[in-house]
Structure formats: C-alpha cells, structure tokens
Amino acid sequence: MAKATEPYAGLIQGLHHITLVTSNEEVNRRFYTEVLRLRRVKLTVNQDDIHHRHLFYADEKGTTGSAITFFEWPHMRPGRVGLGSPHHLSYTTPKFDSLPKWHSWLRQNKVSVDGPFVRDSRTSIYLRDPDGVTVEITAPNEGEVSQEYAQESFRSPPRVREITGDMKLTTFHHASPLTHDPEITGKFFDKFLGLTDKFVIPNPDQKGANILGIGSQVRPGFLRYLATPRPPEGYVGEGSIHHIAMAVDDDEAQQKILKRLKELGVENSGIIDRFWFHSLYFHDPDGNLLEIATRNPGYSADESPETLGTRLVLPKWLEPRRSEIESALKLTDADNRAKWPPNFPALHFPPEAIAK
Numbered sequence: 001m002a003k004a005t006e007p008y009a010g011l012i013q014g015l016h017h018i019t020l021v022t023s024n025e026e027v028n029r030r031f032y033t034e035v036l037r038l039r040r041v042k043l044t045v046n047q048d049d050i051h052h053r054h055l056f057y058a059d060e061k062g063t064t065g066s067a068i069t070f071f072e073w074p075h076m077r078p079g080r081v082g083l084g085s086p087h088h089l090s091y092t093t094p095k096f097d098s099l100p101k102w103h104s105w106l107r108q109n110k111v112s113v114d115g116p117f118v119r120d121s122r123t124s125i126y127l128r129d130p131d132g133v134t135v136e137i138t139a140p141n142e143g144e145v146s147q148e149y150a151q152e153s154f155r156s157p158p159r160v161r162e163i164t165g166d167m168k169l170t171t172f173h174h175a176s177p178l179t180h181d182p183e184i185t186g187k188f189f190d191k192f193l194g195l196t197d198k199f200v201i202p203n204p205d206q207k208g209a210n211i212l213g214i215g216s217q218v219r220p221g222f223l224r225y226l227a228t229p230r231p232p233e234g235y236v237g238e239g240s241i242h243h244i245a246m247a248v249d250d251d252e253a254q255q256k257i258l259k260r261l262k263e264l265g266v267e268n269s270g271i272i273d274r275f276w277f278h279s280l281y282f283h284d285p286d287g288n289l290l291e292i293a294t295r296n297p298g299y300s301a302d303e304s305p306e307t308l309g310t311r312l313v314l315p316k317w318l319e320p321r322r323s324e325i326e327s328a329l330k331l332t333d334a335d336n337r338a339k340w341p342p343n344f345p346a347l348h349f350p351p352e353a354i355a356k
Helices: 002-009 025-035 098-108 148-157 182-193 251-263 321-334
Strands: 013-021 039-046 049-056 069-070 088-092 114-120 122-128 134-140 173-176 199-204 210-215 222-228 241-248 268-273 278-281 290-295
Touching: 002 025, 002 251, 013 025, 013 173, 025 039, 025 049, 025 069, 025 321, 039 069, 049 321, 098 122, 098 148, 114 148, 122 251, 148 173, 182 199, 182 210, 182 222, 182 251, 182 290, 241 251, 251 278
Parallel strands: 013 069, 088 134, 173 222, 241 290
Antiparallel strands: 013 241, 039 049, 049 069, 088 173, 114 122, 122 134, 199 210, 210 222, 268 278, 278 290
C-alpha cells in the first residue's frame, strides 16, 4: 500500500473551501459578515447554473482554507444530513479565551449556540446559521483546559461589543461528512489520494459510533467522518453542505490526482476552469461530493485585494451574458424577500450525534 500511494502523498495539503446552499443572499451576507465577521471576497454566479449567485466569504486576505461559499437557491426544501450530505463544518479560533466571548456575542445576536465541549485536543462551541447549517468554532486545547474550567469560564462571559483580533475565525479546522464503513473510506483516501494520516476515536456524542480522522502532515484530521453502521441517507437542500474542496498547490499536482482517479476507474468531472482556481470533482464511497482545487490564480485575479467581493464579477466567458444574468438575479430578489434578523434554528443536542 505504501508504494502505491507514495507518488501521491503530500499532494493534498488540506481544505480549500467548503460550499453550501443558502436560501437568501442578503440574510446570508449579513450573518457571515456582520455576525461571524468574515469578509465577502467574491460575488459571482454558479457557473453550472448561471442565473443564481455564488457567494464567497473568507478571512481578510482570502486565504486558502478559509473560504466558505454558498449557492443561492431559493425555495429549496431543507436538506437532510446523511450519506452524501455532510454533518457540519468547523472553524479555528486562536485560543480558548475567545470562546466565551464568541458565546456571548452569538447570544447577543440571538443565535442558537451551545457549549463549551472539551474533547480530544480542542474545546468547541456549536451554532446554527440562518439556513440551519451547524457550524463549530474550536480552539486548540493541549490539556490545560478541563470541562469544569471551561464551564466556569462561560458562566459570566464578558459583554462583547465588537469582534476583536483574538476572536477572528482563521482557517477551517475540519469538515464532517458521514460514512457507514470507516475502513473502506480510510482506504479510499489512502490508496486513491495519498492521504495516509488517519485515526479512529469514539464519538463522544453517540454510543457505538466513531470518528474517522483523515488528513495530511500539514493539516491533520481536516476531514472528520462521523461513522456509524447504519447512517441515514442524506440529500442536499437548503442549509446543506453541497461539497468539500481540498487544496493542491498547482495544476501539476491536480493532474497527478486526475491520472490516479482514471487509473482506478473513479468517475470524475475532469478538470474544469473556474477562473479563480481549477476544479476536479468526484464522490467518495459514501456519495459525498469532493473537489480538488488549485491554490491559484486566486480571488485577486480579477479584483484588487482592497475591493474583493464588492461587485458582481463574472469569468470572461460569461461576461457577454451579464445583462441576462443581472436581469435574472433581479427577478430572484423580487420573489425572495429577506427577513433580518431571522428566526435562528435551534441546535441539535448533542451536537455531533447522527439523527436517525
């Protein structure tokens, strides 16, 4: 096995972006920029469905591994977490002391939030966005914070008037799809993609279930599969994770992975030019849609760093259809009125249990 995967080891560095489904651009924008204080770094359209928006939020620089993106698809039914529809995503914040502040800030903004949860090498809180997506905010914990200490720190949290530098969400910590067989899933990432760094631990939120961690030396455990023998079938809809994109440095690395997928008979999209990066799509053994995306050209390829996300931008091949696209977006907005603040969905408890 080691010889088979050796040429591919290290090609995938970690997460590139995670793409979800939202029902309303304005509510989505206000939540991710005003509440979570991310920056919109790209306002464009879904290149496979050009009459609907594609929204990108990230840190100030649009760093690879920090971008959460959304297809705006109004009037879809809510999605269901299960095979093919991942459970949640997790952002990293620099240190534990920021978590009580986040908890206070989110409650001030009427967001459903729960925690703290001290587990393995981190401490986390969980929230749900206006469409129902479960988002974890996690801080590193090398044993210095106990559950009792964390709970005490949350009893009288400070009132937060603004997101401070120590609270900033940086890159993703992980994404959590579902699997029914962690051994098969682990072998898939090892044999097909060269991701040999794996671990299996019990899921503290569900008896008899496990967590399969898969990662690279650069980003250990950037995928944390929730594993149970009989997971539900999922489907993508409003409030769902649509796909998870992993990062490679360049086109050469991506081509190597494409060659490997073809050799092993894995159905895939071939390489698609998305203008800001190149994409390669395929499914894992449980039906989750995955993507390999290049780091470059990057979000500043057609906008200055100072003006990222401030206007509708289109790849050059869609520019001749700008009037048609803008008219379609206006019609969508006329029939999709925003309500702010929304009624935030309640959290599921415990947060990482798989609902039947």
